[in-house]
Amino acid sequence: MSSKIHSVVIVGFGGMGSYHAKLIKETNSLEVVGTYDLLEARRADSINAGYKVYESYEEVLADPAVEIVLIATPNDVHKEIAIRALQAGKHVICEKPVAMSKEELQDMLDAADAAGRVFMVHQNRRWDEDFLTIKKMYDQETIGSLFQLESRVHGANGIPGDWRHVKAQGGGMLLDWGVHLLDQLLFMIDSKVISVSSSLSFILGNDVDDGFEAILQFENGIKAIVEVGTTNFITLPRWYVKGIEGTGIIEDWSLTGRLVTRNNEGEKIEPKPIRAGVGLTKTMAPPSEGATITETLPQPAELGSSFYDNFAAVIEGTAEPIVKNAEVMRVQNLIEAIFESAEKNQVVKDFDMYGEGK
Numbered sequence: 460m461s462s463k464i465h466s467v468v469i470v471g472f473g474g475m476g477s478y479h480a481k482l483i484k485e486t487n488s489l490e491v492v493g494t495y496d497l498l499e500a501r502r503a504d505s506i507n508a509g510y511k512v513y514e515s516y517e518e519v520l521a522d523p524a525v526e527i528v529l530i531a532t533p534n535d536v537h538k539e540i541a542i543r544a545l546q547a548g549k550h551v552i553c554e555k556p557v558a559m560s561k562e563e564l565q566d567m568l569d570a571a572d573a574a575g576r577v578f579m580v581h582q583n584r585r586w587d588e589d590f591l592t593i594k595k596m597y598d599q600e601t602i603g604s605l606f607q608l609e610s611r612v613h614g615a616n617g618i619p620g621d622w623r624h625v626k627a628q629g630g631g632m633l634l635d636w637g638v639h640l641l642d643q644l645l646f647m648i649d650s651k652v653i654s655v656s657s658s659l660s661f662i663l664g665n666d667v668d669d670g671f672e673a674i675l676q677f678e679n680g681i682k683a684i685v686e687v688g689t690t691n692f693i694t695l696p697r698w699y700v701k702g703i704e705g706t707g708i709i710e711d712w713s714l715t716g717r718l719v720t721r722n723n724e725g726e727k728i729e730p731k732p733i734r735a736g737v738g739l740t741k742t743m744a745p746p747s748e749g750a751t752i753t754e755t756l757p758q759p760a761e762l763g764s765s766f767y768d769n770f771a772a773v774i775e776g777t778a779e780p781i782v783k784n785a786e787v788m789r790v791q792n793l794i795e796a797i798f799e800s801a802e803k804n805q806v807v808k809d810f811d812m813y814g815e816g817k
């Protein structure tokens with residue numbers, strides 16, 4: 460629990476910046492005291508929402524009442540805004556993807572170290588209930604030890620907005636949704652990624668990827684398939700996970716799903732062969748009655764604190780960050796390996812999984 464309310468200025472008061480303002484209102488640890496945006500329309504939105512509007516970024520940095528700069532601009536300007544804030548003695552919350560490259564991220568981390576300020580990336584999907592349900596299954600081996608995870612998000616609306624179409628601004632779906640799905644996997648699975656095979660899609664003819672598929676092989680034997688699509692008029696389940704004792708599925712954001720596990724009690728009855736297409740199969744026949752148990756999903760794991768409360772506690776020196784910068788660097792390195800695999804049409808191995816930020 461935070462001992463005081465820390466003041467925040469939101470830089471970039473667009474879709475996500477205004478969503479932060481709404482969420483921060485619900486906390487007792489942070490308070491938005493103002494915003495800064497380049498666009499007049501966004502300034503007007505901010506005034507309507509009751510926030511002070513700063514006329515320039517210099518004005519934000521010069522204001523001693525501002526403890527925290529929250530960056531919610533397009534991705535290409537995160538680095539400069541973050542470093543200037545850190546050098547001015549502000550703590551920084553930065554939106555994902557944190558940077559355009561691992562070199563940019565390293566510069567940001569160096570600036571945070573030099574200034575002795577807190578720098579934390581808003582990898583908020585670590586708090587998603589669908590992910591935390593899978594994390595519980597992974598940690599507690601609810602369906603036995605997991606050997607394969609499939610994590611997908613599918614839409615049918617193409618790439619949204621303006622700058623998300625522009626490569627130089629950090630557009631594309633790998634940097635947009637990919638960073639969330641990869642962050643979740645690396646946060647959950649405590650093992651090194653030893654190989655990456657991927658392809659990007661350009662179905663709608665943009666300069667940037669409108670989706671991708673990546674197969675990650677972890678050192679501990681787990682395989683993960685990650686897929687983002689924006690031309691999927693029928694969606695596949697959000698999660699499909701296989702353990703040695705069962706299979707789990709989460710269909711959607713409402714956590715529609717189930718677990719089916721092997722029933723180790725009672726007599727083992729062989730499945731009966733079925734007709735499949737024009738053939739006959741016993742291998743692919745449904746398990747015989749009583750051979751499996753269907754259960755509801757477990758309760759999600761808990762992270763103990765919200766992102767904002769954790770950030771306030773880190774500033775106060777009473778907690779460790781839930782989103783650690785070394786983890787963010789691992790994700791950045793993995794993203795670069797995925798781009799490389801897609802570009803070369805090759806499996807990428809032996810990439811620098813930990814990088815400088817370890």
Ligand code: NAD
Pocket residue numbers: 470471472473474475476495496497498501530531532533534536554555556581583620622635
């Ligand atoms: P957006 O286009 O809706 O808003 C960006 C705003 O930044 C605009 O109002 C723009 O005028 C302003 N801006 C641009 N350059 C600026 C500068 N130099 N100084 C001040 N303001 C500037 O974009 P968005 O969807 O809100 O995305 C913003 C960031 O948030 C991106 O990094 C994106 O990846 C991230 N995001 C994160 C999540 C999440 O769940 N964590 C969700 C959506 C977006």
